[in-house]
Amino acid sequence: KVITLKDLCLVTKTAQMAANIHGGRAKCLQRLIRLDMPVPTTVALSFDAVRAIAAGQVADIPQILRHFEENPLLSVRPSSMDPDWGGPGAMLNIGMNDAKHAQLCETLGEDPATRLYMRYIQSFAVEVARLDPEEFYLPDQPSLAALKAMLATYETEMDAEFPQDAGEQLGEVLRSMARTWEGTTARLLRQAKGAPADAGLGLVVQEMALAMGPGISGSGVIQFVDNTTGTAQINGRFAPQATHTEIIRDSANAIYLTRDPRGPSLEDEAPDAFQKLIEFGALGRIRLREEMEIKFILRDGELTILDAIRVQRSSRAAVRIAVDLATSGVIAKEDAVMRVQPAALSELLHRQVDRRAKRDFLVRGIAASPGAASGRLVFSANEAQASAAREEPCVLVRRETTPEDIRGMHAAAAVVTLRGGVTSHAAVIGRGMGLPCIVGAADMDIDEKKREITVPDGRTFQAGDMVTVDGTTGQMLAGQPAMLEAALDDAFQTLLSWADAVRDIGIRANADTPADAQTARNFEAEGIGLCRTEHMFFDGDRVDLMREMIFAETPEGLGAVLERLLPLQRADFKDLFRIMQGLPVCIRLFDAPLHEFLPVGKSGMRELAEVLDVPLAQITARVDDLSEYNPMLGQRGVRLGISVPEIYDMQARAIFEATAAASETSGAIVPEIMIPLVSAMREVELVQSRIDAVAAAVRTETGVDFEYKLGVMVETPRAALRAEDIAEHAAFLSFGTNDLTQMTYGLSRDDAGKFMSDYVKQQVYEEDPFHTLDLEGVGELLKLGAERGRRGRPDVTLSICGEHGGDTNAIAFCRAQGFDYVSCSPFRVPVARLSAAQLAL
Ligand code: PEP
Ligand code: MG
Incomplete structure (x- = not known):
């Protein structure tokens, strides 16, 4: 069969051609011609035509050739819809043959003509006839003898002479390029770049402009x-x-x-x-x-x-180019906002491994917190702290993280864990701190005694060896590849200010410490959507105070610890209010899963016994007492607040005293207090009445009249189902999608990493639901919770604050449901601002 002229489209000033018929290159060439640029005669083959050729039809060569001069030299280039999808390499000088060679010897000279012919035979033999490249190398000095030998090799290998007819050569080239596109490797490669399964290839046949000749050529x-x-x-x-x-x-x-x-x-x-x-x-x-x-x-x-x-x-250049095009009036600001991928912004916020650098790959895990850092391997928090004291960057590797490791994380340049998923502790803390982090690198072995790791290819690395953590891709690399610094330049700020102008949903940050709050402000978050107060105690010696609180056995003992906690909390909250300058600050009362605070192993218990100055046996007994089979479902969140109400009383007092103090300098502040892990309306009622009492007391003591808002975290399916009566006691509902996902699926946040990849590979789940909000299941609960919440209180403020908060699909969902804001880790705020703007456009 023959491809008819209908399938060909001459790229002329009159031809109508769209990228989705002939591909991006053809479309662009057509536009260059319309701009009167000196483009050689060009013919484009449509996706359909190329598909037919790949399926075995013979291209109608005479129809193509009739657009060109007699005996042309031609090039063929790929033209897919998106140039980034790749395609077969260009073929140049099609039509080169013995006669043309002789003619070029006259006009160009023998050497260049022979070099040109040999180069062509080489690429035709290797790319089109698929012969062994070894047989067709180019000598440094071309000669007629070498040319003859090359033609002879071709003939021996193919049992046929090198084709002399331009049409025959062109037919073979078109067929070969069409087939390459349909090959499995090419298909997988382009699908990885986002091409649809049925993406087409156009081909562009162009008259060669010879780059050799007299004068400046x-x-x-x-x-x-x-x-x-x-x-x-x-x-x-x-x-x-x-x-x-x-x-x-x-x-x-x-x-x-x-x-x-x-x-x-x-x-x-x-x-x-x-x-x-x-x-x-x-x-x-x-x-x-x-x-x-x-x-x-x-x-x-x-x-x-x-x-x-x-x-x-690069991502950085993408931002600058979009902003400059808009500033000079070539495109609209909205177009500039649409042209930058939100993920590209995330690259600019952190140091990255330079794309051009060589990667010595060691092991892959879950990319839990973006950015890259190099450092010497350490295996404990103490080593990390010692390394930081020597001002030597280090990478902390742990099986999983415990409270001790949080100190290590603060001291380390990056963290890798063998266990855990995207909402595991190391991951959440890493993201909050902007610390590159990989979790669930289960293919690596760790020998804590020998202080070494063994990676899948069998290599072993010891404490002190230099490695690099690429938290953007989830890869650990050997050595110290070149890095690109973060680039928060004026173009970045300008683009985001344009994004903010069109955005229609609020973006707050999850910020636990004054340092986080500062980062959130730097990225122009519109407030704090979640301050996890227990995280304020991960740092340094504070974790021991928290443990003392948990270990207190008598009301007097507890009272004494709370008295020491109060000023620390008050100072933290004052700092948060000062940094946020009147923007909303939503403080969550303690939600400390006990296993995150209990000491681990003999040495941990011994250390705690020393700190608390009690016999080791007492610690061991108390740990036994407090241990839970299912700490994530144990005495967490409001449950601790109900059974030991003095703790929430202390926190409320700290918040209100800070409010009263800050209101004097920063104007009236209305703190938002959030109750975690609620499952019943009565929990809210009980906490509310005690907090109201504390507020009244602080108002009287300080003489400052302040307001506050009490809200509820919807993290259990029951809270979503009962949102109507819960909202009667809550000014706002914030959906904690980490726990809500855990409880909706019945899937442990800390253990799911083990089998998640099997589940995703076998398409049980389309994606890790801790990573990408599950709209079908968890989303249904959010929708239902929002509707019922509004029924209970029509003006209830709605938001989400789980790790999904910065994700485009979660933001799209929240916009559609009319939520007021999303809250995400500070480093994701810019990405969320851009994503939200793109959704609004
Ligand atoms: C959540 O559960 O979604 C949440 C934000 O709380 P945390 O991650 O602290 O449990
Ligand atoms: Mg939670």
């Missing part, structure tokens, strides 16, 4: 911005007497584009052509509304434009 690329920073700057190369493949392979003889004291430049050698390139660049930027890289050819000073593609760019 050669190939070049030019772009007008820097790929890494996105700032305006002419970059590129020009290689005299060389084809485009050669410029990329070897730039040894390339010259500068702009005038340069180090050597000759295109600007000096071909000023007219250079000037035209600058004009075409400016025109392309305005009319294609994008920063383009232009490929061009000069032949005796005459300029031909072969192609223009979107400039490859």
Whole structure:
């Protein structure tokens, strides 16, 4: 069968062509032609035509060739819908044969003509005929004898002469490129980049502009911005007497584009052509509304434009380019907001492994907290602290984290755990601190006694060895690859201010400490949506105070500990109010799963016995007493508040005393107090009446009249079901989707990492529900809880504050349900601001 003219579309000024019929390259070339740029004759084959060729139809070569001169030299390039999806490599100089070689020997000289022919035979043999590349190497010095030998090798391998007919060559090239696109490897590669399963390939056949000849002849690329920073700057190369493949392979003889004291430049050698390139660049930027890289050819000073593609760019450059295009009026601000991937912003917030750096891969885990850091391996919090004292960055590796490790995390540059999932403790703390973190790296072995790890390829690394944690990809690497620094520059701020102008849902931060709050403010969070007060006690010696509280056996003992806790809490809250400058601050009363605070192992208990100055046996007995089979479902959250109400009393007092004090300097502050892990309305009633009493007492004692809001965290399915009566006692409901996911699925947050990848691989779950909010199940509870909550109190404030808060799909869901805000870790605030804006546009 033959492909008819209907399937071909001549790229002319009149042809209608869209990227989704012929691909992005064809569309772009068409636009360059419309802009009167000197583009050689080009023919485009549609996705359908290429599909038919891949399926075995013979391309209608005469129909293609009739658009070109007699005996042309042609190139074929891929044209998929999105250039990032890749495709087969370009084939150049199709039509080269013995006769053409003889002719070029006359015009170009024997050496360049022979080099050109040999290079063509080489790529045809390897890329099209799929012969062994070893058999077709190019000698440094081409010669007629070498050419003859190469043609002979081809003939031996193929049992046929090297095709001399341009049409036959073109047919073979088209068939080979079409087939490559349909191959499994290519398919998997592009699907990994987001291409749909049925993505099509267009092909663009173009007349070659010869880059060799008299005067100034050669190939070049030019772009007008820097790929890494996105700032305006002419970059590129020009290689005299060389084809485009050669410029990329070897730039040894390339010259500068702009005038340069180090050597000759295109600007000096071909000023007219250079000037035209600058004009075409400016025109392309305005009319294609994008920063383009232009490929061009000069032949005796005459300029031909072969192609223009979107400039490859780092995340940082993507932001700068979008902002600059909008600032100069080429695109609208809204377009700029839409052009930057939210995930790309996240890269800018942290140091990253330079994409160009070589990676010596060790092990992969769950990418729990983005950013990268290098350091020497340590295996305990003490070692981490010692390392920090020596100002030596370290990477803390633990099987899982315990309270001791939190100190280590503060001292470490990065953390890796063998167990745990995205909401495990190490992960939550790591994200909050902006510390690169990998959890669930279960393929690695750890020998804590020998202080070493063994990675899947059998290599062993000891304490003190240098490794790098890439928390963005979840990979641990050996050594110290090159890094890119965080880049929160003016373009970043500008883009986010445009995003804020269109955003229609609030973004708050989960911030536990004054340091977190400062980060949240720096990223312009609109308040604190969750302050986990127990996290204020992870630091340094404070954890012992918390343990003392948990271990107190008598009311007097408890009273004494609470008295010491009160001033610390008060000072923390005052700091939070000061930093947040009147923005809402939502403080959650203690929700300390006991296992996170109990000492671990003999040495941990001995240490605690020393701190508390009691016999070890007493500690062991008390630990036994307090141990729970299911601590996540044990005496957590409000349950502790109900059975030991003095603890919440102390916290309420600290909040109100801080409110009274801060209100004097920062204006009236209305703190929000949140009760965790509620499952029954009566819990709220009981806590509310005690907190009201504390508020009244503090008002009287201080003489300051303040307001406060009491709210409830909806983290148990029952709280969602009973949201109507709960809301009668709650000014706001904040959905804690970590626990709500755990309890809806009956899936342990701390253990699910073990089998989650099996579940996702076998598509039991589409994705890890702790990572991506499960809209079908957990989402249903959120919807129902929101509806019932509104029934109980029509103006109830609704939000989510689990780890899903910064995720695009969770934000989209919350917008659709009319929630007031989402709250996420401070470092995700910018990403959430951009995602929310894109959803609103
Ligand atoms: C939650 O459960 O979603 C939550 C925010 O609380 P935590 O992660 O502290 O349990
Ligand atoms: Mg919770």
